[in-house]
Amino acid sequence: MDLNRRPVASLWIGESLQYLNQLCLKSHLKHGHPVTLYCTDKVTNAPEGVVVKPATDIMEIPMDIVEATSASFLSNVFRYKMIQQTGAVxxxxxxxxxxxxxxxxxxxxxxxxxRGALNCGVVGIPQKGELMDQLLDYYDNLPDFPPWWNDRQKRRMGRQDSNLPLAVRIYKTERTAFGPQAFTHFARQTGDIDKAMTSDVLYPVPFQLNDIFYDPHGRVEGWFTDDTVSVHLYTNGTKPWWRKNAPLENSYAWRMCQEVGITPEDALE
Structure with missing residues (x-):
């Protein structure tokens, strides 16, 4: 496998990958991208060719905060620190x-x-610049409220348990306050939102229709354009059944597993 394209990287919090995660990581290898997976635990079922490294190479992962929020919560901080340090996508x-x-x-x-807000599921930005600086300053020096919140959101946060850490209270008020909300806000502040791609490039299928990936009669590719390079499978929004059972034959998830060489039955939830 000739890995001569730009590197990509991700974070995994947990002990084992599910088949859709294996599929997605391996798909980047298939197209020539070196893949690094930073992990909080010892992960033994990463696809061959994926370089597994400790998450602490980039930053400490406070597991008490993760347990009070979600496994993906700290990835919102981690991704920008990783990009700043390595330049990977x-x-x-x-x-x-x-x-x-x-x-x-x-x-x-x-x-x-x-809705049109920026997603941060796939991100490449300059390692140095105003957007990077503002994002990291936000995460490293959390304000009492995210600066874009309205009075209703602030009142809702005021009803949270004051004994909880500030980051947890913000998360419990607005789950996306550390992800798409923050990325969209600061990209607007710096003018980098004007450089955003259209949704068909990275998120051709709307989140609201994510079960189409598991429909054997669905036409997922009907959403694609010639500009599509990445297809987000939205595992956080997927019905639990699909995570516990292999995809149905001829569905997009099944076909991609066949194409890339992943056996779903070996890595179900």
């Missing part, structure tokens, strides 16, 4: 590589779903 573990990322792309991010 961030990929969520449920982002499938449809085509390789062109080497000349410096800004890799796009809106998603039916």
């Amino acid at each position: 961030w990929i969520d573990c449920d982002a499938f590589c449809h085509k390789p990322f062109p080497d000349e792309w410096e800004h890799i991010y796009a809106g998603h779903g039916m």
Whole structure:
């Protein structure tokens, strides 16, 4: 396998990958991207060719905060610190590589779903610059409230348990306050939102329709364009049945597993 394209990387909190995560990581290898998976635990079922490293190579992961929020919560901080330190493109573990990322792309991010806010499931930004500085300052020096919140959101946070850490209270008020909300806000502040790609490039299928990936009669590719390079599978929104059972024959998830060489039955939830 000739891994001569730009590196990509992700974070995994837990002891084992599920088949969709294996599929997505391996799909980047298939297109020539070196893949690094930073892990909090000893993960033994990463696809061959994926370089597994401790998450502490980038930053400490406070597991008490993770347990009070979600496994993906700290990834919102981790991704920018990783990009700053390594220059790799961030990929969520449920982002499938449809085509390789062109080497000349410096800004890799796009809106998603039916609302248009930027998603941060796939992110490439300059290691140095105003956008990076503002994102890391936000995470490293959390304000009492995210600066874009309205009075209703602030009142809702005021009803949270004051004994909880500030980050947890913000998360419990607005789950996406550390992810898409923050990325969209600071990209607007710096003007980098103008460099955003259209949704078909990275998130061709709207989040609201994520079960189409498991429908044997669905036409997932009907959402794709010639510009599509990544396909987000939205595992956080997937019905539990699909995580506990192999995908149905001829569904997109099944076909991609066949194409990339992943056996779903070996890595179910």
